[in-house]
Amino acid sequence: xxxxxxxxxxxxxxxxxxxxxxxIEKMVDKRIRSLLVKPRDEKDVYGVVTVRDIVFKVLGKNLxxxxxxxxxxxxxxxxxxxxxxxxxxxxxxxxxxxxxxxFVSEGKEIIGVVxxxxxxxxxxxxRARGGRVA
Amino acid sequence: xxxxxxxxxxxxxxxxxxxxxxxxxxxxxxCEVFKExxxxxxxxxxxxxxxxxxxxxVIRREIIxxxxxxxxxxFLRPSICRFVEIVDEAFDVLEDxxxxxxxxxxxxxxxxxxxxxxxxxxxKMCEMLSIAFETLFTKEDLREKNLAIRIYEKxxxxxxxDLIKKLRKKEVKDFWEGKILSDFISFLTHxxxxxxxxxxxxxxxxxxLR
Numbered sequence: 368x369x370x371x372x373x374x375x376x377x378x379x380x381x382x383x384x385x386x387x388x389x390x391i392e393k394m395v396d397k398r399i400r401s402l403l404v405k406p407r408d409e410k411d412v413y414g415v416v417t418v419r420d421i422v423f424k425v426l427g428k429n430l431x432x433x434x435x436x437x438x439x440x441x442x443x444x445x446x447x448x449x450x451x452x453x454x455x456x457x458x459x460x461x462x463x464x465x466x467x468x469x470f471v472s473e474g475k476e477i478i479g480v481v482x483x484x485x486x487x488x489x490x491x492x493x494r495a496r497g498g499r500v501a
Numbered sequence: 502x503x504x505x506x507x508x509x510x511x512x513x514x515x516x517x518x519x520x521x522x523x524x525x526x527x528x529x530x531x532c533e534v535f536k537e538x539x540x541x542x543x544x545x546x547x548x549x550x551x552x553x554x555x556x557x558x559v560i561r562r563e564i565i566x567x568x569x570x571x572x573x574x575x576f577l578r579p580s581i582c583r584f585v586e587i588v589d590e591a592f593d594v595l596e597d598x599x600x601x602x603x604x605x606x607x608x609x610x611x612x613x614x615x616x617x618x619x620x621x622x623x624x625k626m627c628e629m630l631s632i633a634f635e636t637l638f639t640k641e642d643l644r645e646k647n648l649a650i651r652i653y654e655k656x657x658x659x660x661x662x663d664l665i666k667k668l669r670k671k672e673v674k675d676f677w678e679g680k681i682l683s684d685f686i687s688f689l690t691h692x693x694x695x696x697x698x699x700x701x702x703x704x705x706x707x708x709x710l711r
Contacts, residue, residue: 377663488652495629495649 370457371450373489374471374479383407383414387425387432387440390416401468403477404441413477414443415470447472450479454489457481513572517564517581518638524560524588525634527553529627531595532692536620538599542607550599557592561585580706587699588630591692595623598688604681609671615664619657619689626653626696633703643707650700657693661686 380403381390390402404414416437424440425432446460447470457469461483471479531553538547564585568578607613633646664686673679 488656491645492625492629492649492652495645496632 368454368489368493369450370448370452370454370471370481371479373454373485374450374481375485376479378403378477378480380405381416381437383411383436383438383441385437387416387421387435387437390437391421391432394418394421400482401480402437403445403470403480404437404443407438412444413470414438414441415445415468416441417467445470445477447477448481449473454486454493457486461486511572513567513570517567517572520560520564520567521581521585521588521634522631524557524564524585525627525631527557527560528588528592528595529624529631531557531592532620532624532627535595535599536617536624538602539607539613539617539620544603547599547602551596554592554596557589561589577710580702580709584699584702584706587695587702591627591695591699594688594691594695598685598692601681601685601688604677605685606678609667612664612667612671615660615667616686616689619660619664619693622653622657622660623689623692623696626650626693629653630696630700630703633700637703637707637710643704647700647704650697654693654697657690661690664690 379393379397379399381393383404383406393402394400401415401417404416406412406414420440420442421432424430425435446464446466448457448460450471450473460469461467468480468482470477471481531550534546534549534553538544538550565582568582572578573581607616629646629650633643633650636643636646668682668686671682673682
């Protein structure tokens with residue numbers, strides 16, 4: 368199964384200079400666990416900020432989310448995979464980098480994201496169809 | 502295999518089983534046509550869904566009469582009939598959506614994309630239901646197929662809630678435009694609920710036969 372078949376196309380993003388509090392608001396409103404951090408300028412690259420980053424790097428240290436900018440805690444660059452690769456490659460990337468989501472790219476553009484849960488669901492469906500499991 | 506011999510081995514039984522498979526295959530065809538019609542915005546093509554629904558009705562009647570003519574042990578008959586009726590409900594809901602499509606004007610690209618996605622998952626659920634039915638006669642685990650259908654259904658639910666948010670922001674010209682769009686989405690998203698019910702029923706049948 369190709370990545371493009373299981374990826375989530377709806378990507379939520381945030382500006383790099385936004386405050387962590389704005390990121391928290393967005394995550395709570397949209398019920399999501401990560402946000403794509405937009406590049407600051409043409410030379411910059413995409414990043415990602417996750418609930419984990421916010422809890423461990425800000426809230427867990429009793430820092431004020433209204434004073435910390437997203438770019439200070441975001442991971443850069445994001446781990447990306449081409450949309451035409453198969454699930455097995457995503458699993459390898461997740462395992463090697465110890466990450467729960469991989470962004471999907473088409474050329475230089477990020478067009479979607481695949482999370483662990485999506486991989487698990489896709490693998491179960493593949494198994495039920497009698498196909499190979501990632 | 503023992504199950505197959507004990508409960509499904511006779512000629513009439515085999516005829517019913519083949520017809521149930523044909524019934525589900527017809528539902529799959531209807532879902533496929535539906536998806537293609539939404540993709541191409543082809544109202545003419547959408548009329549074929551009603552034709553397939555009628556074909557499904559004919560098969561359903563044949564199945565039910567075969568069953569009450571003496572196919573299967575009496576304790577199995579109501580369960581099989583109920584399963585066939587649930588599959589038929591999926592036909593009806595799909596036909597209702599197809600009917601609304603005739604008067605629908607999908608001018609929003611995002612909404613259209615979501616509808617195509619839902620139609621695609623409906624089709625995949627149908628295919629999985631057929632696979633699940635085949636599992637009744639093998640030693641494979643039906644639970645896995647049932648779970649796959651639940652995963653698909655969850656996917657549709659996610660798209661549905663997102664779609665409802667978009668619909669609430671959409672401006673409509675008049676009452677009827679809003680009602681048709683709302684009904685179309687309701688029917689379209691309800692198909693998966695019915696297929697999930699059919700899958701659950703299949704699972705119960707499987708358990709009761711053990």
